[in-house]
Amino acid sequence: MNIIGLPALVGTYDNYIWVLSQGEQAWVIDPGESSQVINYLEKNRLQLTGILITHFHHDHVDGIPALKQAFPNCHVYGPEKTENSLIQTRLKTGSQIHLTDHFSLNVLETPGHTHDHIAFHNDDVLFCGDTLFTGGCGRKFSGTFKGFADSILALRSLDDHTKFYCAHEYTESNLKFAALVEPDNLPLIKRIQDCHLNYPENMTQAQSSLALEKATNPFMRFDIEPVKQTLLKRGANDTAESLFQTLRQWKDQLDQSGELDQVSFTSLQQRFDR
Numbered sequence: 672m673n674i675i676g677l678p679a680l681v682g683t684y685d686n687y688i689w690v691l692s693q694g695e696q697a698w699v700i701d702p703g704e705s706s707q708v709i710n711y712l713e714k715n716r717l718q719l720t721g722i723l724i725t726h727f728h729h730d731h732v733d734g735i736p737a738l739k740q741a742f743p744n745c746h747v748y749g750p751e752k753t754e755n756s757l758i759q760t761r762l763k764t765g766s767q768i769h770l771t772d773h774f775s776l777n778v779l780e781t782p783g784h785t786h787d788h789i790a791f792h793n794d795d796v797l798f799c800g801d802t803l804f805t806g807g808c809g810r811k812f813s814g815t816f817k818g819f820a821d822s823i824l825a826l827r828s829l830d831d832h833t834k835f836y837c838a839h840e841y842t843e844s845n846l847k848f849a850a851l852v853e854p855d856n857l858p859l860i861k862r863i864q865d866c867h868l869n870y871p872e873n874m875t876q877a878q879s880s881l882a883l884e885k886a887t888n889p890f891m892r893f894d895i896e897p898v899k900q901t902l903l904k905r906g907a908n909d910t911a912e913s914l915f916q917t918l919r920q921w922k923d924q925l926d927q928s929g930e931l932d933q934v935s936f937t938s939l940q941q942r943f944d945r
């Protein structure tokens with residue numbers, strides 16, 4: 672299976688639309704726009720077979736009508752918990768989509784960012800939408816903190832070698848926050864030093880691995896020392912829900928105040944170089 676990430680809504684939401692293709696068939700995940708997808712499919716002589724949706728935020732679905740118009744036979748898959756007439760097959764935990772004879776995706780409900788959110792995964796890949804990002808996680812909208820924490824713990828149980836594909840390019844902001852939470856985490860320091868983004872180029876390989884996220888993403892580490900101790904000092908109690916909520920709200924505060932924007936990522940890299 673060939674997998675490529677096409678940048679979308681660059682400068683506003685900084686999404687990736689993931690395109691999977693084999694032979695002449697292609698599938699897209701979370702098309703918030705359509706023109707770059709249609710261009711890519713035409714240039715590579717691909718037919719769009721399916722559209723997979725993790726959740727119904729507009730930056731993940733606004734491209735569906737134009738794609739359906741260009742490829743009327745493509746089939747739309749989305750979360751069971753979403754009421755939307757665009758969805759032809761509704762998915763829940765345990766559902767499977769057979770893209771080819773040798774490539775299927777399993778569905779896992781991952782509520783938290785939204786109540787309806789689902790992720791797609793198999794032994795090799797995870798497409799987690801806005802549940803987790805490189806070095807971070809999505810904001811909580813219609814989900815609950817408890818559900819969000821449980822969803823992340825479920826994703827943490829997937830194999831380390833799983834390739835990680837998420838729906839936005841927020842790595843620098845996320846790693847700045849991660850460095851505040853865990854300034855002595857050596858794998859995190861190395862990740863910051865090694866981080867060289869070229870968004871909005873097409874992403875031709877996985878953004879990350881679950882092993883790297885487990886080692887460096889504070890939202891995958893909310894119940895692990897020393898992140899847990901830091902959160903207890905910030906008023907959390909010792910439950911997954913409270914630890915996760917305290918961490919997420921800490922990041923929300925910094926996003927709102929613009930504090931993280933004032934730290935340049937390059938200066939952070941240089942600080943760790945010394």
Ligand SMILES: [Zn+2]
Pocket residue numbers: 726728784801809
């Ligand atoms: Zn979203």
